[in-house]
Amino acid sequence: MIDQQVEALRDAARDGIDYDGLCVERTADGYRVGVDDSVEAIDGAALPAWVERHRQYVDNWWFFARVVDDERPFVVPFLRWLERAETTAVPARYRELRAGITRSWGQLRITVTCTDGHRRYAIVHTADVDRDTESLTSYDDPAAATDLARFDDADRYRPLKSAPTLRSGWAFPALSAAEAVEVIDRFYPVSIANWYAERAGDLDVRHFRETAARQSGIYRVVESIPAAGVRAITSACCSDEMCLKRRRWELDGETDLDVPAGDGRIPCREPCSLYLEAARTFAPMTNEAPPQLPDAVRTAIVDLCTELDEDGPRTNRVGAMDEPDNPYRIRFLRSWIAASTRREKGVDADSEQPDDDH
Amino acid sequence: MDSIVLLGHGSHLNPNTSATVHAHADRMADQAGDVHVTAGFWKEEPAVADVGRTVPPGDCYIVPVFISEGYFTEQVIPRELGLGSAWPGSWTAVDGDIVCADRSDGAGTWWYCRPVGTHESMADVIVSRAESVTGREDVGSGTALAVIGHGTERNPRSASVIQRHAETIRRRDRFAEVITLFLDESPYVADLTDHITVDEVVVVPLFIANGYHTTEDIPASLGITADDGTWPVPAIADGRQVWYAGAVGTEPLIAEVAATLARTAGAAIGPIP
Numbered sequence: 206m207i208d209q210q211v212e213a214l215r216d217a218a219r220d221g222i223d224y225d226g227l228c229v230e231r232t233a234d235g236y237r238v239g240v241d242d243s244v245e246a247i248d249g250a251a252l253p254a255w256v257e258r259h260r261q262y263v264d265n266w267w268f269f270a271r272v273v274d275d276e277r278p279f280v281v282p283f284l285r286w287l288e289r290a291e292t293t294a295v296p297a298r299y300r301e302l303r304a305g306i307t308r309s310w311g312q313l314r315i316t317v318t319c320t321d322g323h324r325r326y327a328i329v330h331t332a333d334v335d336r337d338t339e340s341l342t343s344y345d346d347p348a349a350a351t352d353l354a355r356f357d358d359a360d361r362y363r364p365l366k367s368a369p370t371l372r373s374g375w376a377f378p379a380l381s382a383a384e385a386v387e388v389i390d391r392f393y394p395v396s397i398a399n400w401y402a403e404r405a406g407d408l409d410v411r412h413f414r415e416t417a418a419r420q421s422g423i424y425r426v427v428e429s430i431p432a433a434g435v436r437a438i439t440s441a442c443c444s445d446e447m448c449l450k451r452r453r454w455e456l457d458g459e460t461d462l463d464v465p466a467g468d469g470r471i472p473c474r475e476p477c478s479l480y481l482e483a484a485r486t487f488a489p490m491t492n493e494a495p496p497q498l499p500d501a502v503r504t505a506i507v508d509l510c511t512e513l514d515e516d517g518p519r520t521n522r523v524g525a526m527d528e529p530d531n532p533y534r535i536r537f538l539r540s541w542i543a544a545s546t547r548r549e550k551g552v553d554a555d556s557e558q559p560d561d562d563h
Numbered sequence: 564m565d566s567i568v569l570l571g572h573g574s575h576l577n578p579n580t581s582a583t584v585h586a587h588a589d590r591m592a593d594q595a596g597d598v599h600v601t602a603g604f605w606k607e608e609p610a611v612a613d614v615g616r617t618v619p620p621g622d623c624y625i626v627p628v629f630i631s632e633g634y635f636t637e638q639v640i641p642r643e644l645g646l647g648s649a650w651p652g653s654w655t656a657v658d659g660d661i662v663c664a665d666r667s668d669g670a671g672t673w674w675y676c677r678p679v680g681t682h683e684s685m686a687d688v689i690v691s692r693a694e695s696v697t698g699r700e701d702v703g704s705g706t707a708l709a710v711i712g713h714g715t716e717r718n719p720r721s722a723s724v725i726q727r728h729a730e731t732i733r734r735r736d737r738f739a740e741v742i743t744l745f746l747d748e749s750p751y752v753a754d755l756t757d758h759i760t761v762d763e764v765v766v767v768p769l770f771i772a773n774g775y776h777t778t779e780d781i782p783a784s785l786g787i788t789a790d791d792g793t794w795p796v797p798a799i800a801d802g803r804q805v806w807y808a809g810a811v812g813t814e815p816l817i818a819e820v821a822a823t824l825a826r827t828a829g830a831a832i833g834p835i836p
Contacts, residue, residue, distance in 0.1 A: 355578050
């Protein structure tokens with residue numbers, strides 16, 4: 206491998222290399238080389254020996270600039286993030302990589318190790334971190350992640366991949382970088398691309414009203430939902446108990462929803478399909494003011510919904526929003542009834558005019 | 564770098580809908596070399612609106628895994644790709660039935676293919692399904708073939724694609740009779756035995772994935788559902804032997820149909836075994 210690295214280094218030196226402390230530049234009679242600002246001039250024949258003395262720096266450049274061969278702009282920044290390359294200098298990082306550097310992504314724990322210049326990525330469920338790998342079912346084909354993501358531990362279908370219901374008990378113990386990116390993207394589709402876009406200040410957020418306006422067919426009805434209804438639906442669908450993404454969209458470009466956005470690392474750039482399904486199903490209820498109920502009745506309903514919610518789904522069809530025991534429906538009812546309490550107490554002033562934002 | 568995206572409907576309720584599309588995409592990826600193959604969905608993740616950002620810059624071949632042209636292929640998918648819902652709108656026609664447009668992310672070109680279900684080789688897929696369900700490579704003589712479609716008064720193309728494939732198979736003179744039946748328009752599935760004269764029939768529904776229609780609705784209409792909700796293969800209905808095949812979209816050959824569509828549009832993908 207060192208021959209390949211020297212060759213690649215010679216090739217790239219024509220344009221100059223400045224990567225994580227490694228500097229290599231072609232000069233008229235050899236190379237100007239250096240790590241961490243200690244620059245020296247060497248002739249061409251001395252390059253292999255110099256590379257041998259600075260293996261980690263060269264290997265680090267070689268891996269990200271040559272081994273990772275992916276034109277998608279988010280891949281290298283993500284792999285660097287996994288091993289904290291932006292904040293940990295090469296020697297310290299390579300020391301840590303021997304034991305492994307671990308990061309979380311949704312319900313995944315990803316550990317990068319590097320021994321003998323070979324990076325390996327191990328992925329397990331956050332709940333399985335302390336379990337003996339032998340007791341987990343091992344996979345090496347990234348496609349298996351799509352199957353693992355399909356059902357939860359109770360074999361319920363997961364229509365939302367970012368729901369905090371990823372099944373446990375499996376491991377991808379030794380993936381290449383490309384395979385790791387694929388596995389993560391199968392568990393959490395588009396999460397890396399949107400994380401990267403957000404980091405670059407380039408995430409194209411679509412607020413609720415914008416997304417609602419482009420719907421057609423059975424989803425057109427979501428356009429008519431008043432602000433208070435959007436708030437209740439958002440609180441039912443988008444909190445961390447239901448989805449691990451962090452909501453970046455609001456009611457529109459000017460009006461915040463005033464609902465917790467979630468703490469997740471993965472940004473949510475627009476209302477998803479499951480959200481729109483909830484919105485279209487609950488829309489008729491939101492077009493009427495919440496019922497005027499005695500305080501005691503209201504409290505009882507809110508308490509009941511909270512209890513049902515805490516018990517977890519009683520149905521195998523979490524995507525069936527129209528069924529009475531649907532978890533999203535229970536959470537929506539709780540938010541909607543609770544909103545009527547806030548409205549009467551004047552806490553939620555703008556929802557007194559449910560149509561004011563049309 | 565070239566990429567191929569299979570776009571399916573997806574479902575909030577039925578795990579098979581996207582699983583079928585993923586299986587075809589994975590089958591294609593194994594033969595795709597440097598071509599990046601992925602799947603996207605209307606009702607699941609990755610959403611159609613997001614798939615562009617998961618594929619590399621360059622030519623991206625989009626193959627809708629739908630049975631016929633209509634609302635999804637001409638309104639929803641183009642709109643979600645960021646190209647507006649007017650059809651053909653900003654798409655430019657190229658050879659055959661392929662249209663192309665600049666990617667809305669500015670990273671290359673979308674090459675938008677016809678839906679899988681409309682490709683002429685679907686006739687072969689239907690016949691192959693008839694062979695595999697009966698376990699007879701020469702099935703045909705003395706046997707009727709019923710091709711079932713959804714059909715809808717709102718979109719005549721939903722039924723015409725079924726009729727076209729049935730006509731292709733009919734012209735081969737392989738089956739004693741080839742008929743078409745529909746869920747939402749006449750002739751109806753429930754009237755199967757009124758439309759055949761022989762004692763044995765293979766029933767192949769032209770659906771992408773197994774779900775309510777193919778596992779509940781159609782078997783019940785055919786009168787072959789057992790008490791436990793399954794059906795025997797073959798079953799007896801109205802004195803005829805009925806080989807019910809389930810959704811044709813799960814047939815592995817569908818991956819080759821999708822690859823053919825992408826290849827015709829310019830994608831460098833080899834045959835899918």
